[in-house]
Amino acid sequence: MAEDFLDKKIKNKITSLYQQLLSKYGVPYASGQWQLWCKRPKSEKEKEIIVIESILTQRANWKNVQIAVKHLEEKNLLSLQSIVEAEYQIIENLIRPSGFYRQKTKRLKDLANFFVYEIGGIKGTKQIKTPLLREKLLSIDGVGKETADDILLYALERPVFVIDEYTKRFVKMHNLSSKFSYDFLQRIFENSIKKDYKIYEDYHALIVIEMKEKQKKS
DNA sequence: ACCCAGGTGGCCC
DNA sequence: GGGCCACATGGG
Numbered sequence: 001m002a003e004d005f006l007d008k009k010i011k012n013k014i015t016s017l018y019q020q021l022l023s024k025y026g027v028p029y030a031s032g033q034w035q036l037w038c039k040r041p042k043s044e045k046e047k048e049i050i051v052i053e054s055i056l057t058q059r060a061n062w063k064n065v066q067i068a069v070k071h072l073e074e075k076n077l078l079s080l081q082s083i084v085e086a087e088y089q090i091i092e093n094l095i096r097p098s099g100f101y102r103q104k105t106k107r108l109k110d111l112a113n114f115f116v117y118e119i120g121g122i123k124g125t126k127q128i129k130t131p132l133l134r135e136k137l138l139s140i141d142g143v144g145k146e147t148a149d150d151i152l153l154y155a156l157e158r159p160v161f162v163i164d165e166y167t168k169r170f171v172k173m174h175n176l177s178s179k180f181s182y183d184f185l186q187r188i189f190e191n192s193i194k195k196d197y198k199i200y201e202d203y204h205a206l207i208v209i210e211m212k213e214k215q216k217k218s
Numbered sequence: 219a220c221c222c223a224g225g226t227g228g229c230c231c
Numbered sequence: 232g233g234g235c236c237a238c239a240t241g242g243g
Contacts, residue, residue, distance in 0.1 A: 033224095058225040064241055065224095099240040103226085144226050164224050181232090208224060 007191075010176055014192035017174060018199070021206035028205035033062050037154045038201050047122045048080050050155040051115065054147050055107045056098045068098040080121065083112040107142030114140055122155065130158045145182050153204070159197045161189040162204045166211040173214075 028034035036042075037050060049069070056065045071094035072078040077086050091105045098104060114136070115121055125133055130152065137148040145163070152158040163185045171177050177188055193199055 054224095057223090059223060059238085060225090061223045061241065063223095067241085097240060099223085100225090100238050101240080103238060107226090142226065146225065150224080162224085166224065204224090212224095 010188065011192040013174065013176060014189060018193065018203050018206070021210055022202070025206055025209055028202055028209060031209060033066075034205040034209075038205050040198060040201075042155075042157075044122050045079070047155040049078060051080065051111065051122075051151055052078065052083070052108060054150040054155070055104055055111060055142070056095060057150075058104070058147065059100065060098045064097045064099065068095040071095065071097075080112040080115045083108050084116050103142065107140075110140050111143065125156050130160065133158070134160070149186075153197060153200055157197045159190075159195040159200055161186050161193075161200050163189075164204075164208070166208045167204070169211050170207045173211075 025031065027038070029038040029040070036046060036053075039046065042050070052072070053065060053069060056068050069078065072091075075090070075094060077083060077091065077094065083091065088105055088109070091108065092101050095101050095104055095108075115124075118136075119125055119128065128136075133156070134148055134152060137143050137151060138145070143151075149160045149162045152160040153162055163182050167185060167189075168180050171180065171185060171188075177185065179185075189200075189203070193203065
């Protein structure tokens with residue numbers, strides 16, 4: 001069928017684009033901000049940091065996120081347990097540089113509560129299947145699809161492809177699709193690449209790196 | 219002085 | 232289903 005043929009072409013294109021990006025930039029683990037998110041293996045502590053950063057990075061400049069992270073670290077608040085225990089105002093002041101700091105404090109608290117009290121930490125997620133875990137994350141106020149998938153992929157190492165603004169621009173640039181809804185794009189990528197969280201981690205990072213590079217030039 | 223950055227939820231039509 | 236708005240800060 002015509003559609004199958006088209007699908008196959010798109011699949012091949014998505015696969016070859018990954019190879020191209022990889023040879024152009026190398027593994028993203030080597031480059032700045034992806035050192036932690038694409039690190040393998042990750043410690044429990046590092047996974048918790050990624051959960052925290054997934055909230056802080058919402059609509060924020062990465063440098064500002066890192067300042068906020070440093071502030072939390074200095075006060076020994078860079079863990080889910082300590083965020084559960086800390087006062088709102090303390091966290092608000094520390095994460096101020098990442099913007100939307102009142103909302104984000106609430107979101108961090110809700111998320112940390114979920115992990116610590118509802119499922120017994122990062123380790124407690126192991127027995128929960130990905131679709132159910134995603135549902136649970138999405139039900140938390142302030143956790144939308146991208147944040148949920150950031151957590152699932154980079155912190156919990158589930159093969160879920162993350163879609164963001166850069167991915168949408170990337171898809172447009174390469175004419176991979178004429179539809180740009182989150183679910184549709186996620187399906188395109190997940191159906192094209194081997195279901196391996198390591199590849200998903202690197203591919204998404206490489207897309208961001210590539211699109212930032214393009215932006216710089218224009 | 220403007221515009222933007224790895225979003226989300228609420229409200230409106 | 233889409234369009235617009237608030238949320239807040241620091242960097243270019």
